[in-house]
Amino acid sequence: MSALLSVRDVTVRFGGIIALDGVSFDMDEGLVVGLIGPNGAGKTTLFNCLSRLYTPNKGDIVFQGGSLLGRAPHEISTLGIGRTFQNLALFGTMTALQNVMVGVHGRTRSDFLSNALRLSWVRDEEEQIRSAAAELLRFLDLERVAHVPVAGLAFGTLKRVELARALASRPKLLLLDEPAGGLNHEEVGVLGTLLRSVKDQLGVTILLVEHHMNLVMQVSDRVVVLDFGRKIAEGAPVEIQRNPEVIRAYLGDAQ
Amino acid sequence: MSAPTIAVLVAAVIALVLPFMLSNFRLFQFTQVFIYAIALLGLNMLTGFNGQISLGHGAFFAVGAYTGAIMMDRWNVPYGWTIPVGGLLCLIVGFLFGIPALRLEGLYLALATFALALAVPQILKYFEHWTGGSQGIVLTKPAAPFGLPLSEDQWFYFVTLVVLFVMFVLARNLLSGRIGRALVAIRDNPLAAEAMGVNKALYKSLTFGVSAAYTGVAGALSAVAIAFVAPDSFNILLSISLLTGSVIGGLASISGAIYGALFIQFVPNWAQDISKAAPWAIFGLFLIVFMYVMPYGIAGALRLVWNRLTRPQG
Ligand SMILES: Nc1ncnc2c1ncn2[C@@H]1O[C@H](COP(=O)(O)OP(=O)(O)OP(=O)(O)O)[C@@H](O)[C@H]1O
Numbered sequence: 364m365s366a367l368l369s370v371r372d373v374t375v376r377f378g379g380i381i382a383l384d385g386v387s388f389d390m391d392e393g394l395v396v397g398l399i400g401p402n403g404a405g406k407t408t409l410f411n412c413l414s415r416l417y418t419p420n421k422g423d424i425v426f427q428g429g430s431l432l433g434r435a436p437h438e439i440s441t442l443g444i445g446r447t448f449q450n451l452a453l454f455g456t457m458t459a460l461q462n463v464m465v466g467v468h469g470r471t472r473s474d475f476l477s478n479a480l481r482l483s484w485v486r487d488e489e490e491q492i493r494s495a496a497a498e499l500l501r502f503l504d505l506e507r508v509a510h511v512p513v514a515g516l517a518f519g520t521l522k523r524v525e526l527a528r529a530l531a532s533r534p535k536l537l538l539l540d541e542p543a544g545g546l547n548h549e550e551v552g553v554l555g556t557l558l559r560s561v562k563d564q565l566g567v568t569i570l571l572v573e574h575h576m577n578l579v580m581q582v583s584d585r586v587v588v589l590d591f592g593r594k595i596a597e598g599a600p601v602e603i604q605r606n607p608e609v610i611r612a613y614l615g616d617a618q
Numbered sequence: 619m620s621a622p623t624i625a626v627l628v629a630a631v632i633a634l635v636l637p638f639m640l641s642n643f644r645l646f647q648f649t650q651v652f653i654y655a656i657a658l659l660g661l662n663m664l665t666g667f668n669g670q671i672s673l674g675h676g677a678f679f680a681v682g683a684y685t686g687a688i689m690m691d692r693w694n695v696p697y698g699w700t701i702p703v704g705g706l707l708c709l710i711v712g713f714l715f716g717i718p719a720l721r722l723e724g725l726y727l728a729l730a731t732f733a734l735a736l737a738v739p740q741i742l743k744y745f746e747h748w749t750g751g752s753q754g755i756v757l758t759k760p761a762a763p764f765g766l767p768l769s770e771d772q773w774f775y776f777v778t779l780v781v782l783f784v785m786f787v788l789a790r791n792l793l794s795g796r797i798g799r800a801l802v803a804i805r806d807n808p809l810a811a812e813a814m815g816v817n818k819a820l821y822k823s824l825t826f827g828v829s830a831a832y833t834g835v836a837g838a839l840s841a842v843a844i845a846f847v848a849p850d851s852f853n854i855l856l857s858i859s860l861l862t863g864s865v866i867g868g869l870a871s872i873s874g875a876i877y878g879a880l881f882i883q884f885v886p887n888w889a890q891d892i893s894k895a896a897p898w899a900i901f902g903l904f905l906i907v908f909m910y911v912m913p914y915g916i917a918g919a920l921r922l923v924w925n926r927l928t929r930p931q932g
């Protein structure tokens with residue numbers, strides 16, 4: 364069976380900086396893959412390539428057998444890839460429920476005219492969007508804040524709203540960029556449990572960028588390590604923790 | 619019954635009795651209010667909901683008005699047809715203008731639309747053969763059909779009211795569902811909106827088109843209501859008035875279009891009454907006071923008051 368996602372020799376340059384340098388790895392369906400590396404290693408850049416916000420200078424990205432590079436950014440969600448952002452990217456004036464409802468956009472169809480006329484199938488679709496979003500708010504224990512504009516919510520809550528919004532597209536592959544960033548110890552514990560139930564209950568494959576090593580090692584089936592844009596290691600969490608090059612990259616980073 | 623429902627019912631009753639209580643001139647002013655309200659609704663969609671600033675909607679107003687005037691004057695088309703045709707033409711023109719406008723953000727878009735507004739009166743003068751040049755086109759006000767006992771102004775007041783109602787219902791439907799959420803998502807965070815599957819380029823140009831269509835319908839109505847079009851009625855001041863009305867009424871609010879329309883119709887007149895010598899100074903003063911007291915527009919202020927009144931004490 365071929366991989367769900369295949370990153371092939373991807374290189375990204377910004378002027379003189381090489382953000383990604385010939386990175387390749389495969390992801391099988393149903394796994395959680397951790398993507399780690401020191402600050403500036405190129406993790407977010409890789410996510411942005413997958414979202415088609417950046418176009419690699421070299422290489423290819425293949426999802427379910429088709430290249431992503433010919434796709435527009437708005438097609439990615441419909442293809443089955445959902446994401447969250449490192450620095451929250453919610454719709455500030457909307458409520459939590461409305462934010463999650465926008466997450467359903469990519470898998471619904473109604474057009475301007477049918478909406479203006481509020482045709483009966485549009486009303487049905489709207490009902491489906493609303494109930495799908497409400498269900499996710501329940502799943503993530505966010506019902507309390509459903510009708511609160513997100514601009515006033517606590518950081519940890521916002522992170523969960525973003526997760527709910529990403530799940531609303533029913534992705535096959537979920538890209539999470541530092542979901543534990545800014546969370547306290549207890550919240551990180553809850554997040555770990557949550558990620559496992561996203562994988563097990565919803566059957567979502569997850570690519571997890573995270574600096575919180577305990578969380579990564581706890582939930583990942585495999586780990587890919589980047590440093591200065593290069594892949595320096597890949598393997599099971601226990602192997603990665605013992606890998607001398609990984610240790611050096613992180614210690615070097617700490618000096 | 620909910621508060622909005624009651625408000626709509628009260629407004630409807632007032633709108634229906636008004637024609638039998640006011641002079642024809644006063645009534646004509648309210649017809650103008652409805653016309654502005656339609657244009658402002660279009661501008662609100664674009665600027666308030668979708669975050670694209672337009673300083674040039676007077677241009678679409680002019681296109682709607684001239685389309686209607688030329689149809690009636692040249693081809694004797696019944697005025698009823700000029701309204702949808704003016705709207706459709708502006709839909710196309712607005713959509714096409716919206717495509718290059720995609721490359722412009724914020725102030726740059728404001729400037730590009732400003733340029734459009736500057737150009738339109740002169741373009742109208744240039745095509746003299748069609749537009750009557752600076753003289754414009756004189757039309758006749760339509761009489762009430764079926765021998766209804768209504769004056770011309772009364773009759774067209776009702777026509778405008780019906781069009782306003784239809785346009786409001788369509789706008790509410792469009793903005794309260796999946797498409798409306800996508801428009802606000804683009805305004806709040808364009809990158810995230812695209813990641814959620816919103817086709818930003820298409821939606822922004824379509825919104826430009828729909829917004830222009832609303833303004834074009836308003837323009838076509840105004841040609842009939844005033845029974846006259848001339849290039850200088852569509853100068854840059856009109857565009858700026860529209861943006862003013864949209865902000866004062868309440869951006870990203872549907873009812874705000876009505877309040878904004880009342881403002882741009884009546885406040886300049888009051889300013890004139892207060893001081894013949896310096897009406898614009900008075901108008902400017904009004905503007906500043908309104909913005910200071912109601913930073914979210916009149917619609918926002920009313921919402922705030924309503925929430926205070928209905929929230930349980932404590
Ligand atoms: N749009 C851009 N323009 C120029 N340089 C960029 C851009 N995006 C990223 N970079 C650079 O590319 C490199 C990789 O950045 P990236 O954000 O991918 O790192 P990261 O692994 O996500 O780091 P962190 O853990 O701090 O989030 C950095 O040197 C960064 O400065």
Ligand SMILES: [Mg+2]
Binds near residue numbers: 406407408449
């Ligand atoms: Mg990053």
